[in-house]
Amino acid sequence: MWALLTRDLRLAMRAGGGFGLGLAFFLLVAVLVPLGVGPEGGMLGRIAPGILWVGALLACLLSLDRIFALDFEDGSLDLLATSPMPLEAVVAVKAFAHWLVTGLPLTVAAPVLAVLLNLPVEGYGWLVLSLLLGTPALSVIGAFGAALVVGVKRGGLLLSLLVLPLYVPTLIFGAEAVKRGAAGQAVDVPLLLLAAITLGAGAMLPFAAAAAIRVNLR
Amino acid sequence: MSIWEYANPKKFMQTSAGVLPFVWGLAAACLGVGLVWGFFLTPDDFRQGSTVKIIYLHVPAAMMAINAWVMMLVTSLIWLVRRHHVSALAAKAAAPVGLTFTVIALVTGAFWGQPMWGTWWAWDPRLTSFLILTLFYLGYIALWQAVENPDTAADLTAVLCLVGSVFALLSRYAVLFWNQGLHQGASLSLDKEENVADVFWFPLLVCIAGFVLLFVALVLMRTRTEIRARRMAALLARERLA
Numbered sequence: 001m002w003a004l005l006t007r008d009l010r011l012a013m014r015a016g017g018g019f020g021l022g023l024a025f026f027l028l029v030a031v032l033v034p035l036g037v038g039p040e041g042g043m044l045g046r047i048a049p050g051i052l053w054v055g056a057l058l059a060c061l062l063s064l065d066r067i068f069a070l071d072f073e074d075g076s077l078d079l080l081a082t083s084p085m086p087l088e089a090v091v092a093v094k095a096f097a098h099w100l101v102t103g104l105p106l107t108v109a110a111p112v113l114a115v116l117l118n119l120p121v122e123g124y125g126w127l128v129l130s131l132l133l134g135t136p137a138l139s140v141i142g143a144f145g146a147a148l149v150v151g152v153k154r155g156g157l158l159l160s161l162l163v164l165p166l167y168v169p170t171l172i173f174g175a176e177a178v179k180r181g182a183a184g185q186a187v188d189v190p191l192l193l194l195a196a197i198t199l200g201a202g203a204m205l206p207f208a209a210a211a212a213i214r215v216n217l218r
Numbered sequence: 219m220s221i222w223e224y225a226n227p228k229k230f231m232q233t234s235a236g237v238l239p240f241v242w243g244l245a246a247a248c249l250g251v252g253l254v255w256g257f258f259l260t261p262d263d264f265r266q267g268s269t270v271k272i273i274y275l276h277v278p279a280a281m282m283a284i285n286a287w288v289m290m291l292v293t294s295l296i297w298l299v300r301r302h303h304v305s306a307l308a309a310k311a312a313a314p315v316g317l318t319f320t321v322i323a324l325v326t327g328a329f330w331g332q333p334m335w336g337t338w339w340a341w342d343p344r345l346t347s348f349l350i351l352t353l354f355y356l357g358y359i360a361l362w363q364a365v366e367n368p369d370t371a372a373d374l375t376a377v378l379c380l381v382g383s384v385f386a387l388l389s390r391y392a393v394l395f396w397n398q399g400l401h402q403g404a405s406l407s408l409d410k411e412e413n414v415a416d417v418f419w420f421p422l423l424v425c426i427a428g429f430v431l432l433f434v435a436l437v438l439m440r441t442r443t444e445i446r447a448r449r450m451a452a453l454l455a456r457e458r459l460a
């Protein structure tokens with residue numbers, strides 16, 4: 001497990017691994033939105049929670065097809081499937097590795113971009129906390145989507161069509177938590193629901209994803 | 219005599235061929251009677267005027283949009299557990315029909331919302347969850363289209379349908395949390411005091427029955443088409459081998 005995790009991380013860090021691509025995309029979203037809607041601070045501050053969450057979600061989407069596609073092409077996914085480690089654990093480890101190289105950097109970078117978007121000061125802590133709780137769900141759900149389309153050539157677009165509807169609850173609770181935090185309201189309910197989605201998805205989706213991979217390797 | 223007999227494509231084709239004309243006839247009769255009754259023989263609502271008559275298309279379509287997904291969920295489960303091909307093909311056949319009903323519900327809802335709420339669209343929980351349901355249907359259909367091997371496609375879409383059902387339900391309650399709505403609550407429940415008045419209720423029942431029958435007829439027909447397409451593919455493959 002440890003070997004698989006370090007291998008995935010090393011592959012992601014190397015050139016062409018796509019590490020940093022998501023971050024750059026996230027930065028671009030945060031720069032482009034004010035250019036599109038105008039520089040007026042009050043409005044930016046109001047839409048900042050939603051923009052940051054949507055940006056994080058799209059940045060996460062960008063690198064999803066790498067979770068399994070490359071391993072499927074060069075055959076290492078077959079090796080992993082026949083290894084003594086259960087395929088469910090492989091999926092979980094790969095989703096975790098994906099989170100480490102996308103979700104975690106996004107969470108760390110989010111406060112900096114929140115400055116650009118004029119998020120009220122009260123929202124910063126909740127932004128980081130909500131992303132920390134929510135982005136693992138994005139990675140796990142994404143791993144499930146990637147497992148579904150791993151056998152499809154050029155499945156990137158299809159992947160986003162499949163995965164984005166599944167992201168709806170995470171997005172709603174995540175953005176709502178930041179919005180309430182920025183407005184100084186109680187945030188425990190959306191944060192708890194967000195954590196529930198992450199835990200539920202983390203507990204169940206590896207099984208569905210592993211089933212999909214088995215079908216695709218058949 | 220059990221339902222599993224119809225897992226045999228031959229048996230299914232025979233029976234459905236016999237049943238289909240009657241289902242079509244009943245569907246046409248119910249829809250004809252229900253819609254004419256509803257559109258021309260019921261009074262206008264005293265506040266909504268004649269726009270209330272959109273109900274005869276809107277409500278049955280919305281009900282069937284959800285029921286179609288439930289039917290897909292059940293047939294997907296049957297496919298995953300018992301590996302009956304007819305079941306997987308029925309799920310495949312139902313998806314575009316369900317999508318069409320979802321779109322009908324959204325469009326008639328927009329036509330109803332415009333005079334009543336003053337807007338074609340509002341980010342109301344019910345409207346939003348229907349839009350999300352549309353996206354789920356689109357993804358499901360796209361996955362069927364994208365995967366070439368039919369058995370692989372059936373397996374993958376069945377898994378997607380299972381997971382999608384959970385997330386569709388989650389989204390349904392998540393949007394409730396996110397916004398309060400304009401849309402009225404349930405007014406057709408059997409156990410509530412305040413419901414739609416009987417004048418509107420009976421033609422609506424006929425229309426709902428008509429939509430259910432229409433759905434059954436369309437799905438049967440589309441499933442038959444899928445089975446025939448599968449047979450054609452098998453014949454072609456055999457010819458190529460010979």
